Amino acid sequence: MNVTAWRDVSHAEPGLLRAAVLALLVHFVFFIFMVFGLSWKNEPPETMVVDLWSELPQAVKPAPVIKQTTLKPESVSVETPPPPKKNTAEIQEKTVKHQPVKEVTKQAEPVKQTPPKPEPVRVEPPSPPRKPAIEIKEKIVKPRSVKEVTKQPEPVKETPPKPEPVKVEAPPLPKKTATESKEKAVKPQPVKEVTKQPELVKETPAKAEPIKEKVAKPEVVKEATKKTEVEKEKLLKEQQRAEEIKQQRQQEAIAQSTAAEKNRQADEIAKYKAMIQAKIRSRIVMPPDLPGNPVAEFKVTLLPGGEVLNVVLRRTSGYAAFDEAVERAIFLSTPLPLPPDSALFREFRDFNLTVYYRESL
Amino acid sequence: MNTTVTQDLSLFYLVSSASLPVQLVMLLLLVASLLSWWFIFRKMFAIRLAIKQSDEFENTFWRGVDLSALYQRATGARDMAGSMERIFEAGFREFTKHQAGMDIGAMMDSTRGAMRAAYQREMDRLESHLSFLATVGSVSPYVGLFGTVWGIMNAFRELSNLTQATIAHVAPGIAEALIATAMGLFAAIPAVIAYNRYASDTSQLATRYESFMEELSNVLQRRAAKL
Numbered sequence: 001m002n003v004t005a006w007r008d009v010s011h012a013e014p015g016l017l018r019a020a021v022l023a024l025l026v027h028f029v030f031f032i033f034m035v036f037g038l039s040w041k042n043e044p045p046e047t048m049v050v051d052l053w054s055e056l057p058q059a060v061k062p063a064p065v066i067k068q069t070t071l072k073p074e075s076v077s078v079e080t081p082p083p084p085k086k087n088t089a090e091i092q093e094k095t096v097k098h099q100p101v102k103e104v105t106k107q108a109e110p111v112k113q114t115p116p117k118p119e120p121v122r123v124e125p126p127s128p129p130r131k132p133a134i135e136i137k138e139k140i141v142k143p144r145s146v147k148e149v150t151k152q153p154e155p156v157k158e159t160p161p162k163p164e165p166v167k168v169e170a171p172p173l174p175k176k177t178a179t180e181s182k183e184k185a186v187k188p189q190p191v192k193e194v195t196k197q198p199e200l201v202k203e204t205p206a207k208a209e210p211i212k213e214k215v216a217k218p219e220v221v222k223e224a225t226k227k228t229e230v231e232k233e234k235l236l237k238e239q240q241r242a243e244e245i246k247q248q249r250q251q252e253a254i255a256q257s258t259a260a261e262k263n264r265q266a267d268e269i270a271k272y273k274a275m276i277q278a279k280i281r282s283r284i285v286m287p288p289d290l291p292g293n294p295v296a297e298f299k300v301t302l303l304p305g306g307e308v309l310n311v312v313l314r315r316t317s318g319y320a321a322f323d324e325a326v327e328r329a330i331f332l333s334t335p336l337p338l339p340p341d342s343a344l345f346r347e348f349r350d351f352n353l354t355v356y357y358r359e360s361l
Numbered sequence: 362m363n364t365t366v367t368q369d370l371s372l373f374y375l376v377s378s379a380s381l382p383v384q385l386v387m388l389l390l391l392v393a394s395l396l397s398w399w400f401i402f403r404k405m406f407a408i409r410l411a412i413k414q415s416d417e418f419e420n421t422f423w424r425g426v427d428l429s430a431l432y433q434r435a436t437g438a439r440d441m442a443g444s445m446e447r448i449f450e451a452g453f454r455e456f457t458k459h460q461a462g463m464d465i466g467a468m469m470d471s472t473r474g475a476m477r478a479a480y481q482r483e484m485d486r487l488e489s490h491l492s493f494l495a496t497v498g499s500v501s502p503y504v505g506l507f508g509t510v511w512g513i514m515n516a517f518r519e520l521s522n523l524t525q526a527t528i529a530h531v532a533p534g535i536a537e538a539l540i541a542t543a544m545g546l547f548a549a550i551p552a553v554i555a556y557n558r559y560a561s562d563t564s565q566l567a568t569r570y571e572s573f574m575e576e577l578s579n580v581l582q583r584r585a586a587k588l
Binding site: 015016018019020022023024026027030034035 | 371372373391394395396398399400401402403405406407547
């Protein structure tokens with residue numbers, strides 16, 4: 001029973017572990033509160049891209065009309081509006097990517113008649129650079145499935161040279177199976193629809209024809225394809241015209257907007273001139289009883305803050321008392337109200353101030 | 362702190378992107394906060410237990426139980442014994458040692474001395490770590506402030522490299538710097554509250570022990586006179 005024995009015991013403390021757990025719990029709760037309880041700025045501000053359209057893109061409408069096309073074409077058609085140059089570039093890239101695939105498909109699936117298709121591509125070279133790209137794309141897609149081919153028309157839509165690729169394809173058509181002829185017959189339709197022509201009615205016969213032809217002779221198909229080519233050329237021309245009109249409209253719109261801007265600025269300037277006039281007028285101590293309505297004209301030079309730098313009498317009213325009163329008033333009314341838009345200040349750096357003796361002009 | 366407007370300002374990001382001194386300050390404050398909360402809970406349990414045990418012992422003591430029986434119980438269950446019980450034990454042991462017809466005054470002096478020593482030990486035990494709470498409560502705001510000042514200094518120094526300074530360039534730096542202050546306050550406020558609370562609790566217990574010591578010495582003195 002010595003003293004040291006119970007001194008050791010006295011240091012036994014209750015709930016060390018419990019205290020530690022509770023301490024951790026407190027921090028955990030606080031941490032949770034900090035993370036979820038407060039609205040931290042987690043998301044970066046979204047960058048907004050705004051496309052200005054003088055009119056609604058026409059390509060959007062046809063998409064729902066084409067029943068054969070799946071949903072994907074719509075999204076494609078929405079993208080189409082940007083300038084055709086881009087598209088060709090994109091398509092070319094795609095073709096570059098796809099070519100190896102094409103070769104693979106050739107080797108792997110000779111049954112699908114892919115070999116005949118590449119030939120037309122080689123024949124085409126004379127046609128503008130865009131076509132080959134489109135052509136190749138179509139060919140790449142065709143081997144996979146018929147449905148995918150139906151999607152293709154959209155990229156083709158935008159590009160004017162479309163008819164020619166069809167030409168090239170035309171010869172192999174008769175040889176090919178009925179389904180392929182169908183595909184080609186379908187292609188012209190999207191083009192028409194894009195241009196929004198009332199030929200929708202015509203298209204339906206066009207559709208019908210290929211079906212008949214499949215049953216009957218391949219020659220009829222040829223004629224039909226020729227017809228469609230002619231139509232396509234027309235359509236393309238119209239499309240181009242439509243684009244030109246579009247551009248014109250856009251330019252007009254820009255011109256209008258700039259004009260509107262000018263008008264607005266003019267309004268702003270007029271407003272602030274009136275405000276300056278009013279402020280100065282309120283400070284004028286009018287000399288009493290001047291005959292008539294004398295007019296004093298001043299040239300006022302302002303600093304950007306609105307301070308009056310200099311006042312020069314341009315045309316005296318004929319009454320020195322009135323002139324002086326106005327000049328004093330101009331200095332008294334500093335700073336003069338100026339538009340917040342600093343771009344408009346140059347209008348106020350040196351401006352003429354005309355003050356009438358009587359309010360009513 | 363190479364923050365641009367587009368980067369997020371979540372807690373994790375702000376902490377992880379802070380400069381090294383600020384991060385060290387934050388770590389220090391986190392440790393201080395953890396320790397202080399640990400001591401807060403430890404002291405809470407300890408003081409609560411001490412009050413409870415004192416209540417119980419005083420109850421049994423004033424109920425008129427025989428002192429030697431009480432002493433036996435106290436020595437038997439020493440682990441369970443409270444502070445007051447231990448003071449009693451120390452005093453009574455000293456008292457029984459001297460029973461062989463000694464001078465009462467000297468006997469009571471040594472008994473009081475033993476009780477005083479036990480009391481000091483008990484108080485020392487009760488007040489342990491309270492100084493840590495006081496330190497955390499008074500110092501951690503300054504430490505957090507130091508981290509904040511450092512972070513803001515950095516934010517402004519980076520601002521000087523920019524030709525076009527906007528609030529968006531300074532804001533993340535200041536925000537992450539202010540987290541240090543927030544942590545300092547988070548550590549300090551509970552520590553200060555707990556320190557004040559426990560200081561008053563222990564002083565209350567101290568007065569209770571002291572009065573008990575006086576009463577016990579009176580009882581022992583009467584008992585010694587009877588013998």
